[in-house]
Amino acid sequence: MATGFFKVPTPVNEPVKSYAPGSPEREELQRTYKELKSKQLDVPMYIGGDRVYTDNKQPMVQPHDHRHILGHFSEGDASHVEQAINAALAAREMWSNMAWEHRASIFLKAAELLAGPWRARLNAATMLGQSKNAYQAEIDSACELIDFLRFNVQYATDIYRMQPESSPGVWNRMEHRPLEGFVFALTPFNFTAIAGNLPTSVALMGNVVVWKPAHTQVYAAHMIMELLQEAGLPDGVINLIYVDGPTTGDVVFSHADFAGIHFTGSTGVFQNIWKTIGNNIHKYKTYPRIVGETGGKDFIVAHRTAEAKQVATAITRGAFEFQGQKCSAASRAYIPSNLWDEVREYVIEDLKSFKMGPPEDFSNFINAVIDEKSFDKIARYIDNAKESNEAEVIAGGKTDKSKGYFIEPTVLLAHNPQYITMCEEIFGPVITLYVYDENNWEDTLELVNATSPYALTGAIFSKDRYAIEYATKKLSDAAGNFYINDKPTGAVVGQQPFGGARASGTNDKAGSMLNLLRWVSARSVKETLNPATDYRYPFLGEDK
């Protein structure tokens, strides 16, 4: 029980370490990377207080060296999903009744551990298991996850502070209750921070969770679980299982106590989940909360007044960091005819300077894509472009999966603005450029708005304030995160709350109060301090 109205430590974004040659953080990260790489882990599921091992061992590989196994995880089946739900429901009473400051303290401690002794470990795991370079790992598994943990505590207290007015003789209160049941956190491969945030943001608000990460991210996911345990998370509050998606879905979405899903992943999977929940709606005790952040076809549009070098840099960083495997990655760009020659030259110059290889060599800007399925899908888009007369490959285009899943950063030039790679999410290091007549700014914005079903991120470049104002209005539904004179990636918790609309998701803005509001169910309590004792209105019984 709280004995005060506590102020939480003011969150500040975790500074990004440089990993410059000779820096202590670089030395520690390299040492930890080598240590992890040299041993094989046997990774269990975490259900209630148990570490659960099965005979169904699945390999965890390095995408940049797929014969090198980092260990195995124990894959579960439907019975493990049931066990995880039961463990969550068993933990619910104690956890939901724990005073908020004690819940919050666990996640603040996790942030502190991650900022200190756990930083190199989780960064190295993300580099090894997801093939991120040191900088990309640092902004994800260290800084963004630390920020989620700290800022969410602030947002939770802001929610608890939201209270109604009271009239004389009455005290009105608002309780922000956890949801009645368990919440399912279903997380993608590409961001360790998202894998950590989806279950913890929900648990912070007093909910119990079943968490299923992507199979290709289990290596870092289990370390998050161990970090949370070290921070004092009680057994059963978050239950981590590795069961294939459809099997998990069958059990979770048929359960009467299913109270919500916190999803990040592809649009197709989310739409199927929504349909299943709709079909099962009569089975649930309460209407489940459905939160899903999904795919994107993120754009850069340059106005004729833009600086070519700035546009080119936004393209090369926005499209190719982490091999384009960010939901926010720039994957279509609209270049005015007056800037085309310069932009093309700068982009090609940048691409020539990129080094590609494993993340242990810190000079590699580009690493591998996540797995063979992704590799083959991306390679197909590139091969089709090579054959097409509606597009051409102007840089990159080579692929090689013999040792690791390497795809050269690739720039396509579309002659048709509706060419398939201008419309569909590829989720790899491929961007398609389209050159428009510099005088066709308004029509081009219409084209940008209407070309793809997604609306996640987008960027405009211009030095003309009227053009900026016009584009900002014209594209108001085309992106949930809109950038002016910047690349469309790299949102920071507390600064650019993240999420998109249309086919990109429910736009519940991870890393903001708006998201946490989805994980509470408010109860209004009215207490009358001096209850009425007479039913009559003052005028009843009056003579006419």
Ligand SMILES: NC(=O)c1ccc[n+]([C@@H]2O[C@H](COP(=O)([O-])OP(=O)(O)OC[C@H]3O[C@@H](n4cnc5c(N)ncnc54)[C@H](O)[C@@H]3O)[C@@H](O)[C@H]2O)c1
């Ligand atoms: N909008 C955002 O904030 C955001 C952030 C990161 C990634 N993404 C999107 O995520 C996608 C990449 O991640 P991914 O490849 O891991 O996504 P994915 O949809 O393949 O997988 C996401 C999760 O769903 C599970 N899953 C897959 N099929 C399932 C099924 N039939 N039933 C139940 N669960 C199932 C996976 O095992 C994984 O845990 C991209 O589309 C990207 O744009 C979006």
Ligand SMILES: N[C@@H](CCC=O)C(=O)O
């Ligand atoms: N929030 C990240 C993208 C997360 C999706 O993959 C960004 O803004 O770049």
